[in-house]
Amino acid sequence: MRSDVRRTMLFVSLCLAVFVFVGTGVSGDDITARARNLHFSSMVVDTHADTTQRLIDGDFDLGPRNLKGSVDIPRMKQGGLGAIFFSIWIPSKITGPIAVNRALEQIEAVREQVRKHSQDLVLATTAAGVREAREQGKIALLMGVEGGHMIHSDLGVLRKFAELGVRYMTLTHSGNCEWADSSTDKPVHNGLTDFGKDVIREMNRLGLMVDVSHVSDKTFRDVLRVSKAPIIASHSNCRALCDHPRNMSDEMIRALAAKGGVIQINYHVGFLSQVFRSAERAHPEINQSIAMEVQKRCGEKEGCQLIEGDRITREYVEQGKLPRVDWTEIIEHIDHAVKVAGIDHVGLGSDFDGANMPFGMEDATSLPKITEALLRKGYSEGDVKKILGENTLRLMAGVERISRELNTTKRN
Amino acid sequence: MRSARAIFLFAVICLLAPNTLVRSVRADDLAERAHKLQFSSIVIDTHDDTTQRFFSKAGFDLGKRNSDGAIDIPRMREGGMNGIFFSIWIDGHIMGPTAIQKALDQIDAVRENVAKYPKDIVMARTAEDVRRTHAQGKIAALMGVEGGHMLGNDIRMVRIFSDLGVRYMTLSHFYNTEWSDSSTDKPAHNGLTDFGKEIVREMNRQGMLVDISHVSDKTFYDALEISKAPLIASHSSCRALCDHVRDMSDDMIKALAAKGGVIQINYEKSFIDQGYKDASAKATGGVVEMISQLKKTCGDDEECFEREGAKLEKRLTDEGKLPHVSWERIIDHIDHAVKLVGADHVGLGSDFDGANMPEGMEDASKLPKITEALLRKGYSEGDIRKILGENTLRIMEQAEKVSKELQARP
Numbered sequence: 001m002r003s004d005v006r007r008t009m010l011f012v013s014l015c016l017a018v019f020v021f022v023g024t025g026v027s028g029d030d031i032t033a034r035a036r037n038l039h040f041s042s043m044v045v046d047t048h049a050d051t052t053q054r055l056i057d058g059d060f061d062l063g064p065r066n067l068k069g070s071v072d073i074p075r076m077k078q079g080g081l082g083a084i085f086f087s088i089w090i091p092s093k094i095t096g097p098i099a100v101n102r103a104l105e106q107i108e109a110v111r112e113q114v115r116k117h118s119q120d121l122v123l124a125t126t127a128a129g130v131r132e133a134r135e136q137g138k139i140a141l142l143m144g145v146e147g148g149h150m151i152h153s154d155l156g157v158l159r160k161f162a163e164l165g166v167r168y169m170t171l172t173h174s175g176n177c178e179w180a181d182s183s184t185d186k187p188v189h190n191g192l193t194d195f196g197k198d199v200i201r202e203m204n205r206l207g208l209m210v211d212v213s214h215v216s217d218k219t220f221r222d223v224l225r226v227s228k229a230p231i232i233a234s235h236s237n238c239r240a241l242c243d244h245p246r247n248m249s250d251e252m253i254r255a256l257a258a259k260g261g262v263i264q265i266n267y268h269v270g271f272l273s274q275v276f277r278s279a280e281r282a283h284p285e286i287n288q289s290i291a292m293e294v295q296k297r298c299g300e301k302e303g304c305q306l307i308e309g310d311r312i313t314r315e316y317v318e319q320g321k322l323p324r325v326d327w328t329e330i331i332e333h334i335d336h337a338v339k340v341a342g343i344d345h346v347g348l349g350s351d352f353d354g355a356n357m358p359f360g361m362e363d364a365t366s367l368p369k370i371t372e373a374l375l376r377k378g379y380s381e382g383d384v385k386k387i388l389g390e391n392t393l394r395l396m397a398g399v400e401r402i403s404r405e406l407n408t409t410k411r412n
Numbered sequence: 413m414r415s416a417r418a419i420f421l422f423a424v425i426c427l428l429a430p431n432t433l434v435r436s437v438r439a440d441d442l443a444e445r446a447h448k449l450q451f452s453s454i455v456i457d458t459h460d461d462t463t464q465r466f467f468s469k470a471g472f473d474l475g476k477r478n479s480d481g482a483i484d485i486p487r488m489r490e491g492g493m494n495g496i497f498f499s500i501w502i503d504g505h506i507m508g509p510t511a512i513q514k515a516l517d518q519i520d521a522v523r524e525n526v527a528k529y530p531k532d533i534v535m536a537r538t539a540e541d542v543r544r545t546h547a548q549g550k551i552a553a554l555m556g557v558e559g560g561h562m563l564g565n566d567i568r569m570v571r572i573f574s575d576l577g578v579r580y581m582t583l584s585h586f587y588n589t590e591w592s593d594s595s596t597d598k599p600a601h602n603g604l605t606d607f608g609k610e611i612v613r614e615m616n617r618q619g620m621l622v623d624i625s626h627v628s629d630k631t632f633y634d635a636l637e638i639s640k641a642p643l644i645a646s647h648s649s650c651r652a653l654c655d656h657v658r659d660m661s662d663d664m665i666k667a668l669a670a671k672g673g674v675i676q677i678n679y680e681k682s683f684i685d686q687g688y689k690d691a692s693a694k695a696t697g698g699v700v701e702m703i704s705q706l707k708k709t710c711g712d713d714e715e716c717f718e719r720e721g722a723k724l725e726k727r728l729t730d731e732g733k734l735p736h737v738s739w740e741r742i743i744d745h746i747d748h749a750v751k752l753v754g755a756d757h758v759g760l761g762s763d764f765d766g767a768n769m770p771e772g773m774e775d776a777s778k779l780p781k782i783t784e785a786l787l788r789k790g791y792s793e794g795d796i797r798k799i800l801g802e803n804t805l806r807i808m809e810q811a812e813k814v815s816k817e818l819q820a821r822p
Contacts, residue, residue, distance in 0.1 A: 097509035101564055104512065108568040111575065115819070152513060156520035163523075164575055 035372035038381050043134060044367060045083040045389035047168075047264040047347060048144065048213075048235035050354025052086045053303035055109040060303065062113050062121070069307050070352035070363035073120045076139050079364035082389065083130045083140035085234065086110050087354065088166065090302070092149050092175035092182070100157050103150040107143060107164050114141055125165050127396040144211060144234055147173035148180055153195065155202050167396070168209035168232060171196070171219060181216040183245040191218035192226070200226045207403030209395065212236075212256070213246070213266075213349070220252060229402040230260030230395055235349035237271045238263075238336045241329075244271050250340045257341035260398060262391045264349025265333045269313070269356045272329040279323050286321060306354045313356040327360035331373045334387060343383045347391045446784035449793050454546050455779060456495030456801035458580075458676045458759060459556065459625070459647035461766025463498045466521040468714045475529045480718070482764035482775035485532045485551065491779035494551050495542050495801055497646065498522045499766065500578065501558040503707060504587035504594070508564050515562040519555060519576050526553045537577050539808040556623060556646055559585035560592055560611065567607075570614045579808065580621035580644055583608070583631060586700050593628035595657040596700045603630035604638070612638045619815030621807060624648075624668075625658070625678075625761070632664055641814040642672035642807045647761035649683045649745045650675075650752075656683050658699075662752055669753035672810060674803045676761025677745045681768045684741040688734060695733045696724070699767075725768055739772035743785045746799060755795035759803045 051071045054060040065074040076084065088106045090099060114123045122133040124140035133140035143166045151157045151169075161169070171192075172182035179196035181187045189196070200223055203210050210227050212220045213236040223231060233256060239247040246266075248256070253263055269276045280287060293312050298304035316322045337346040352364065360366060374384045462483040465472040472478070477486040488496065500518045502511060526533050536542045536552035545552040555578045563569040563581075573581065583604075584594040591608035593599045604612065612635055615622050622639050624632045625648040635643060645668065651659040658678075660668070665675055682689040682699045689698075696702040702724070710716035728734040749758040762769075764776060772778060786796050 097513040100513045100516070101509035101566065101569075104572050105566065105568050108571050108575075112571070154513065154517065156517040156524075157513060159520050159524070160516045160576060164572065 031375055032372060034381075035375050036368060038375065038384060039368040039371040039388070040080045042080075042371070042385045043082050043130065043389035043393060044080050045085075045130065045347065045392045046081055046350050046352070046364075047085045047232065047392055048087055048146075048266070048349040048354075049084050049352040050087045050089060050303075050306050051084075051352065052088060052106045052110055053306055054353060055113060055303070056106060057301045057303040061116075063117055068311070070350070070357065073117060073139065075364045077120075079367040081139065081364050081367060082134050083124065083142060083392075085142045085144045085168070085349075087144055087146045088150065088161075089146040089173065089354075090150065092147050092173040092177065095149050095152070095178070097152060099150045100152050100154075103145060103161070104164075107161065107166065110141060110143055111165065123165050125167055126400055127393040130393060130396070142167050144168040144170065144209075146170045146211075146214070146234075148177040148196075148199065149173065149175070151199070153178045155198070158199065158202060158208075159206060162206040162208050166208065168211045168234060169203060170211040170213055170234060171199075171215045171223065173214055181219045182214055183216045184214070185216075187216055187218065189219075191216065191222035197222070197226045201228075204228045204399075204402055205406045207400045209234075209399050213264075216245075217249075217252065220248075221255075224255055224259060227259075228406065229399040230262070231256060232261060232392075232395060233263045233349075235264055235266040235268075235351045237266050237268075237333045238340070240340075241333055241336055242271055242274045242277050244277055247271055253337055253341045253345075257345035260345075260395070262345050262347045262395045263337050263341065264347040264392070265330060265337065266349055266351045267327070267330055267355065267357055267361050268351050269325040269329075269358050271355075272333060272358060273323070273325040275323045276325050283321075286316060290316065303353075310356045317359075325358040327358045327366065327369060328373065329358055330361060330370060331377065334370075334374065335377065338383075338387070343386055344391055344394070346387050348388065442787055443784060445793075446780060446787050449787070449796060450492040450780040450783040450800075453492070453783075453797045454495060454542065454801040454805065455491075455493050456497075456542070456552075456760070456804045457493055457762050457764065457776075458497045458644065458804055459499055459558075459678070459761040459766075460496055460764045461499050461501060462496075462764065463500060463518050463522055464714050465718075465765060466518075466525050467712075468718075470715060474525050475532070482762070482769065484776075485529055487775050487777040488551055489532075491776040493776045493779055494546050495536070495554065495804070496551065497554045497556045497580070497761075499556055499558045500562065500573075501585065501766075502562065504559050504561050504585040504589075507561050507590070510564075511562045512564040512566070512569055515557060515573070516576075519573070519578065522553065522555055523577075535577055537579065538812055539805040542805060542808075554579050556580040556582065556621075558582045558623075558646075559626070560589040560608075561585065561587070563589075563611070565590045565607075567611055567614055570611060570620065571618055574615075574618035574620050578620060580623045580646060581615060582623040582625055582646060583612075583627045583635060585626055586703075593631045594626055595628045596626070597628075599628055599630065601631075603628065603634035609634070609638045613640075616640045616811070616814055617818045619812045621646075621811050625676075629661070629664065632660075633667070636667055636671060636673075639671075640818065641811040642674070643668055644673060644804075644807055645675045645761070647676055647678040647680075647763045649678045649680075650748045653741075653745055653748055654682075654684055654686045654689055656689055659683055665749055665752055665757075669757035672757075672807065674757050674759045674807050675749055675753075676759040676804070677742060677749065678761055678763045679739070679742050679767065679769055679773055680763050681737040681741075681770050683767075684745055684770065685735070685737040688737045691734050695728050721768075737770040739770045739778065739781065740785065741770055742773060742782060743789070746782075746786065747789065750791075750795075750799070755791070755798050756803060756806075758799050760800065 130140040171180040176185045179193040211234045237247040533551040542552040583592045588597045591605040621644045623646045
């Protein structure tokens with residue numbers, strides 16, 4: 001009896017255990033495996049990383065796996081990142097010909113990395129070029145100029161940037177440029193000046209994506225009216241979830257989408273999390289002391305500043321001085337933007353190596369988590385592919401088509 | 413009486429006819445051969461300052477025949493010129509990032525203006541591009557940066573300029589750069605500095621021809637020693653015939669040729685004619701001084717610069733202060749250089765739109781005269797083709813080959 005009972009109980013519990021194990025195991029394995037397959041068979045495109053500044057500091061190379069920062073060839077491969085836009089960036093207070101010179105240096109540094117690592121990297125300037133890189137088993141490197149101050153109000157310089165491979169220009173950075181207002185400066189142009197509108201038209205003609213991240217709301221609306229091609233927000237989030245001027249209101253996201261544009265979700269904790277944003281605002285002294293610490297570690301080396309800013313912020317979070325933000329917030333922003341704008345208008349613009357990354361999204365190797373989380377949320381594989389990169393490629397192809405049309409019209 | 417007149421007339425005709433007939437047949441034959449040769453050859457001019465005209469207020473049009481200047485598509489077509497190096501040039505006193513930005517503007521102006529006439533002219537980068545363009549019946553447009561000051565002392569700009577299509581860089585213009593001495597400035601670096609040598613090596617790596625026109629003799633010899641690819645003197649003539657620092661001594665030409673390089677003969681009067689050079693030095697202080705005076709008067713106003721320059725030139729010539737110079741002096745310089753180093757090392761670098769042209773070589777339409785004159789001098793068709801453009805293509809190919817080899821190394 002006892003042995004029977006015991007045997008029966010053992011059997012039942014075994015069955016239960018097996019059932020539970022198999023049950024959860026199957027569904028867990030299934031989604032994880034599906035996510036993995038999906039992720040590594042998709043075109044994963046990141047429209048904004050500040051890795052370029054590390055190249056300029058002089059002691060960084062994309063080849064080996066690095067302990068610091070978020071992006072290098074081994075980690076991009078591990079994370080299934082197929083294409084990445086390297087940002088050409090200098091602070092907006094630097095203007096004039098020196099800004100042109102420094103932008104060229106960064107463009108050159110990116111091109112030099114491509115030459116150096118031609119086995120793994122290829123410089124792409126079109127959607128087709130990105131797909132071709134993929135077919136060759138290489139990562140497509142692209143370039144975006146982050147701030148109109150770098151063209152020195154000179155359309156000739158803009159054209160040379162385009163010729164050297166730049167595929168988008170963010171109209172401003174944190175400060176206004178000579179012809180456009182920034183979201184984080186006092187408005188002086190009421191959006192775009194007339195010359196600013198000429199810049200947009202020339203960008204349309206050249207097939208450069210017009211990037212509205214960083215710009216003021218009025219600049220955004222002006223751009224939307226002037227641009228003949230769909231526009232990109234290369235690294236911006238949803239104001240509805242985190243009220244920061246760098247993020248976009250639902251109305252802006254809808255307007256962007258209505259003209260075929262894409263909002264690329266930024267992973268920066270201060271743009272993801274209202275709690276973090278509020279804490280930052282409540283304690284400006286924390287940011288000041290982070291800035292001082294950064295200065296101490298890096299001096300004027302901007303690549304170092306960006307990386308160390310992220311590391312020091314992380315230390316403050318670990319010390320409990322700033323709230324912890326998890327990577328899952330990224331999913332919340334993607335999901336919100338999809339609900340507001342539709343599945344065709346959302347993508348990824350990490351801000352890796354230029355911002356403070358949330359826990360669990362320290363570097364490019366963590367990207368497959370996004371795919372898995374979206375699948376778990378019930379997104380179809382087709383929808384996930386769009387977010388991972390297809391929307392960006394569609395946008396690029398659209399901008400290229402408009403460029404061809406405009407050039408044909410002009411020549412005739 | 414009548415018949416006597418008729419006989420006399422007949423006799424005269426008989427006497428004259430063979431002469432005229434013979435002469436005209438021979439002349440026609442040569443002229444025709446020259447014409448055929450000119451229009452079947454790749455004719456490359458390695459130095460034209462036409463770029464600066466794109467910035468003139470009136471809006472210079474490359475596609476229309478202009479009444480002034482020397483270069484436009486109709487006149488290039490008429491002269492059989494099918495390869496042109498547009499010079500990227502700004503005053504040598506402008507340095508740093510401003511120089512870079514202004515150089516970009518000029519590169520942009522070349523591209524934008526060339527793009528207006530895609531049926532006639534297209535941008536070219538390699539020797540192969542030039543040949544393909546020629547086969548399509550179009551003119552190949554290339555670019556050379558005239559003066560290392562436009563790098564803004566930043567070696568990365570060598571790669572940027574190269575990526576933007578620039579195929580040679582003249583190491584200096586009239587003034588020393590931060591890293592090279594000019595022939596028309598006081599030596600400050602004893603030739604090339606170490607950084608200057610780095611730049612030459614980087615140019616080799618990029619397949620950009622190292623241009624030693626304008627540089628000091630010591631800079632020339634330094635560049636010759638460092639460069640792994642043959643050098644170009646994109647627009648220089650022979651000092652043996654006209655003793656100007658901008659020209660090259662026989663020793664320099666020999667050294668250049670020994671390493672495979674090419675001297676591209678410049679048509680500027682004060683570089684080809686000793687009498688003119690001496691008179692010009694007396695009347696204006698020489699070409700460098702004259703240009704710097706004109707720059708003072710006109711600033712960046714390109715039209716003013718051209719107008720005032722022509723006015724001054726005309727006045728001094730009318731006053732008898734400057735002698736007339738014939739285009740045939742160009743032939744003398746070509747011939748001197750060929751006699752010195754052979755036909756493989758001589759080419760054409762007119763300096764059109766940037767210098768004072770001799771009489772009879774006012775613009776690109778006059779180029780066939782050079783071919784005919786060389787034929788008359790007894791040059792073979794093969795040698796003439798080399799001078800007209802093949803030598804330039806050969807050193808471009810060599811520079812491209814060196815670049816490939818250097819880039820293949822880790």
